[in-house]
Amino acid sequence: MIENKYTQIEIEYIEKNLNKLYNLVKKNKELDKISLLNDRITCIKNILIEFWKKIGINY
Amino acid sequence: MPYGLIISKLLDNNDLNILKIYPLQLNFQKDYLLDLYKSFLHNRNSNFQTQYFHEQGFCINSIFTNGNFKYFFTLILDIEEDPEEYEPILCLVAIDYILMQNNQNDNLNFILNDSNIESVFKFIKNFPKLKIEVKYSLILLSNIFQTTLNIFREKGVLTRDQIEKELNTNIPSIKNCIDVNLIIKVLIYFQILREEILEGMKIPTYFLIKDLVPCRIPAIKIYEESSLRNVPTEFEGILKNSIKDFFTNYKIDENDNISILKNIILNKEVYECFKVLRIACIKKEELEELQYKGVYNIDECLNVLLNHKMIISHKDNKKNEYFSLISDFQIIEFFPEYLYNKYIEQYKNKTINEFILMRAIEILKEELVKWIYKENF
Numbered sequence: 001m002i003e004n005k006y007t008q009i010e011i012e013y014i015e016k017n018l019n020k021l022y023n024l025v026k027k028n029k030e031l032d033k034i035s036l037l038n039d040r041i042t043c044i045k046n047i048l049i050e051f052w053k054k055i056g057i058n059y
Numbered sequence: 060m061p062y063g064l065i066i067s068k069l070l071d072n073n074d075l076n077i078l079k080i081y082p083l084q085l086n087f088q089k090d091y092l093l094d095l096y097k098s099f100l101h102n103r104n105s106n107f108q109t110q111y112f113h114e115q116g117f118c119i120n121s122i123f124t125n126g127n128f129k130y131f132f133t134l135i136l137d138i139e140e141d142p143e144e145y146e147p148i149l150c151l152v153a154i155d156y157i158l159m160q161n162n163q164n165d166n167l168n169f170i171l172n173d174s175n176i177e178s179v180f181k182f183i184k185n186f187p188k189l190k191i192e193v194k195y196s197l198i199l200l201s202n203i204f205q206t207t208l209n210i211f212r213e214k215g216v217l218t219r220d221q222i223e224k225e226l227n228t229n230i231p232s233i234k235n236c237i238d239v240n241l242i243i244k245v246l247i248y249f250q251i252l253r254e255e256i257l258e259g260m261k262i263p264t265y266f267l268i269k270d271l272v273p274c275r276i277p278a279i280k281i282y283e284e285s286s287l288r289n290v291p292t293e294f295e296g297i298l299k300n301s302i303k304d305f306f307t308n309y310k311i312d313e314n315d316n317i318s319i320l321k322n323i324i325l326n327k328e329v330y331e332c333f334k335v336l337r338i339a340c341i342k343k344e345e346l347e348e349l350q351y352k353g354v355y356n357i358d359e360c361l362n363v364l365l366n367h368k369m370i371i372s373h374k375d376n377k378k379n380e381y382f383s384l385i386s387d388f389q390i391i392e393f394f395p396e397y398l399y400n401k402y403i404e405q406y407k408n409k410t411i412n413e414f415i416l417m418r419a420i421e422i423l424k425e426e427l428v429k430w431i432y433k434e435n436f
Contacts (some may be wrong), residue, residue, distance in 0.1 A: 001192045002276075004393035014396060014427055021399065022420045025413055031403055032061040040397040041210060044311075045274050047391055051276045054283065055299075057307055 004047045062117065062135045063143065064180045066156065067092065069129040081176040085135065095119065096131055102305045111143040117232055118142060122149050127235045128157050136182065140156075147248040148242040152179060161236055182302045193330070195390045196320045198245060199273050206230055207242050211252070211267040214399040214405070216419045218264050219243065253426075257418055266419055267291040268426045270395045273316045277306050278384040281340065288339040290383060293372040298340075301371050302385045309386075315367075319388050322363055327353065332360040336370060340383040394430045398423060405417075 006014070014058065017037060019049055024050040037048065063085040068420045075093045099108045099121055106125065111118045120142035132153045134145055158165050186194070198204040203226070211372045213215065217225070219239055226242075243265060246252040252265045281288050282302050285295050288400040318374045323329050331354045335341060346357050354360060361382060364370045369388070373381045403421060405411035411419075 001190075001195070002389050002391045004391060005431070006394065006427075006430050007432045011427060011431055012354055014399070015424060017399060018420050018424050018427070021403065022417060024405060024418055025066075025420070028413070029131075031407055034403060036403070037396050037399045039400060040270070040395075043270075043393055044274075044391075047393060048274065048276070051279065052306060054279050055277045055302055055306060057303055 002047075004043075060137050060141065060186050062137070064176065064183060065092065065131070065135075066176075067096075067131050067133070069096070069131065073097075075131075077208065077435060079176045081180045087135075092131075092133075096121070096123075099123065099131075105242065106238060107146060111138065113138065120145060120149070122146065122153055122241070123158060124153050124238045124241065126238050128160065132156070132264070137215065143248075144187040145169050145244045147194075148183050148197075151201075152183065154201075154203065154237055154241055156186065157236060158233075161232075163232055163236070163274065175216070192390050193324055195271060195273075196324045198249070199271065200317060200325070202229065203233065203237065203264040204245070207246065208251070208271075210269065211265075211393070212397075213395070213401060215395070216264060216266050216411070216415060218262055222265065223365050252436050253422060255418070255422075257415065259414075264418075266416060266422045267395050267398065268422065270310075271390055272392050272393065273310060273320065273390045274311050275306075275315075275319075275386045275387070277302050278337075278391050279385050280337070281384050285340075289381075290340040290374065291375055291381060292377065294340070294381060294383070297373065298371065298383050305368065305385055319367055319369075323367060323369065323388065326363070327365045329360045332357070333364060336364070336382060336384045337387060339379050343380045346382070357388065382431065394427060394429065395423075 049059045064081045066079040106123050109120045112195045116138050118136050118138050124130045132149050207228045251269045253268045254263045256263050330351045369386050370382050
């Protein structure tokens with residue numbers, strides 16, 4: 001069983017976005033210009049890419 | 060250690076019908092059980108209760124299933140045991156049992172199908188010792204758990220009533236049949252859901268905090284360290300090419316996953332074989348040493364692994380037959396980062412309460428720090 005992990009930089013990026021979303025919701029503001037994070041398929045793809053790299057092929 | 064298992068049904072006239080009892084010599088009279096259950100129902104604030112009998116040295120861990128089918132699933136344990144360790148498997152057995160009574164098909168059915176109460180009891184008894192991937196396999200096989208997880212993957216946060224409503228919409232045949240509390244209990248045990256009673260709310264809210272994806276991954280250790288892992292030199296090239304060829308074309312396939320979970324991870328003998336092959340390339344006669352772990356039919360185990368394209372074989376000049384893994388199978392735990400997008404969508408559509416949403420974002424932040432990469436990972 002494998003646990004996917006994030007680097008400190010990735011954590012900070014996600015945290016920054018979560019903070020931004022939290023503050024906008026708190027102030028009841030529109031979210032038109034807010035950026036998105038990875039969707040589920042991309043999250044999974046990013047995990048698998050690392051394993052495929054180890055045998056020298058692209059996922 | 061658990062001593063015994065009792066499955067009984069509460070009848071409309073408040074009488075009790077004991078349906079299954081193991082072992083048969085377990086000395087529990089119907090009236091005694093009925094008194095215990097009445098006290099459980101009278102004091103109950105959940106479906107789960109442990110009653111301790113210190114002088115006799117045992118405790119009774121019961122779960123009660125609400126809805127149209129009122130059953131008690133009771134495990135009798137040594138007083139030193141932690142009853143909570145057995146609650147998830149008791150919930151799974153309960154769900155499975157009720158589905159079978161309703162002629163419903165769910166992949167969970169393997170727990171009880173063609174089994175007698177003795178094998179069900181043995182399964183329960185061994186549950187705390189099982190590897191986490193084997194425990195996860197139980198919920199990943201189940202249609203009900205998969206549907207619940209998919210609901211959470213879309214919404215991120217739901218109350219008990221909302222889960223029930225969504226489940227009834229997605230699987231109408233289980234309406235009033237399966238007690239949602241059992242499903243929630245299992246998902247909390249696996250730390251997939253987090254329960255919180257939010258300020259001003261009387262009922263708990265459940266948040267998705269972890270996601271799972273079962274999939275094949277290349278046999279990396281064998282690939283990278285073939286000489287250290289017993290791979291004969293003349294076999295090395297063929298093996299590496301086989302791994303590359305297989306994974307160049309691989310896409311996650313749900314049916315393939317289900318078949319691997321069912322026939323490899325949850326098949327005790329095949330799983331023992333698979334675990335050894337994860338470590339090294341092995342000669343057939345070496346695998347025969349697994350008999351001490353209860354693997355008696357090596358040929359059949361190897362056939363299952365070959366048919367699932369998990370392994371390939373190789374014969375050397377001396378007619379030694381080697382088997383090596385080309386595809387591993389892992390259940391990957393990951394942080395549900397994508398919920399951020401789902402929350403934005405729900406906020407824009409005004410389908411989520413702002414107060415709940417703010418707490419959901421805070422919870423994602425709290426959970427995120429647990430996923431930090433460590434040097435030694």
